[in-house]
Amino acid sequence: MNVLAVNLTGVLVIVLVIWWFWLSEPKAQRVLKNVVDILVEGGTYSPARIEVEVGKEVTLRFLRRDASPCAEKVVFERLGISADLPINIPKEIVVTPAEPGEYSFTCQMQMYRGCMVAKWGLLR
Numbered sequence: 001m002n003v004l005a006v007n008l009t010g011v012l013v014i015v016l017v018i019w020w021f022w023l024s025e026p027k028a029q030r031v032l033k034n035v036v037d038i039l040v041e042g043g044t045y046s047p048a049r050i051e052v053e054v055g056k057e058v059t060l061r062f063l064r065r066d067a068s069p070c071a072e073k074v075v076f077e078r079l080g081i082s083a084d085l086p087i088n089i090p091k092e093i094v095v096t097p098a099e100p101g102e103y104s105f106t107c108q109m110q111m112y113r114g115c116m117v118a119k120w121g122l123l124r
């Protein structure tokens with residue numbers, strides 16, 4: 001009886017491990033790639049460097065905690081995007097990097113600095 005319980009527990013653990021690492025992976029990955037949360041606080045974006053797939057739409061959700069006017073705008077120079085960031089309210093910016101490479105984003109004075117890196121083949 002005890003041996004059977006141990007074996008059943010073992011099988012259950014294996015099934016859970018397989019589900020967690022393989023079967024559940026596509027969903028988690030898709031969510032991670034489509035929406036990226038970026039915290040704006042203490043003079044930094046975090047994460048300050050994000051990797052995204054070339055040609056795929058991605059939502060960057062900025063949450064500004066820093067009340068200083070320095071952080072009030074985020075500018076993607078290469079994409080021609082400039083947006084106001086309200087304090088404590090997530091602001092979604094949807095971008096599609098058409099070419100591989102680096103797309104920096106900064107505040108107006110370029111004190112806050114971040115970089116979105118577009119690469120091929122991240123989703124494969």
Ligand SMILES: [Cu+2]
Nearest residue numbers: 070107109111
């Ligand atoms: Cu600034």
